[in-house]
Amino acid sequence: MELPTADEIDELASDRPALLVRRFDLDLRDRRMDLNYAPCKGEVLFVTEGVRGVALVKMKGAVIWTLPSGRIEANDAPEATARRIAKERCGIRLGELDLRALYDVTRHYENVSVKRLLVVYRAKVEDYPSGAHEDGHPQCVFHSADLEELVFEGIDSQAIADCLEK
16 A cells, blocks of 8 residues: 655645644444555545535435545546545536645554555636536535535544535
8 A cells, every 4th residue: 555655745734824724534344345445545525615505416326425535546636536525526627725634544444554644625617517427427416505414434523514614
């Protein structure tokens, strides 16, 4: 597993002296982790800010809505990953990105514990989708109210609070 270097983390936080860093330990011991995946440096998650509200996605067969997120591939920058995930999962193009928090996340599975850095952005939507999303992609909807009732993941709720607080 490849983690971001100390220099990469410092570069992310260098111009943000008040950057929030939170730690999450998630107990997923009822599941096994599939270790057959490409290495990644961490994950990125974003909270959209725009006229339609916050983008939430639901994977096929899932019961809960989550914030759009994805793995930062070994040669990608977190900001580029956020833009890629926005296009792939929501069909949107992001404008300005504001780094809001870094989360130190450890997921404890039945067979292994996985530690990742989660980079959290507040993102302005530059271009909304013009039509239906392709089959096989997660369903993406925008919400401006009742986010607490829709989002059940602790990390997602914290990210919304970190990004939307005034």
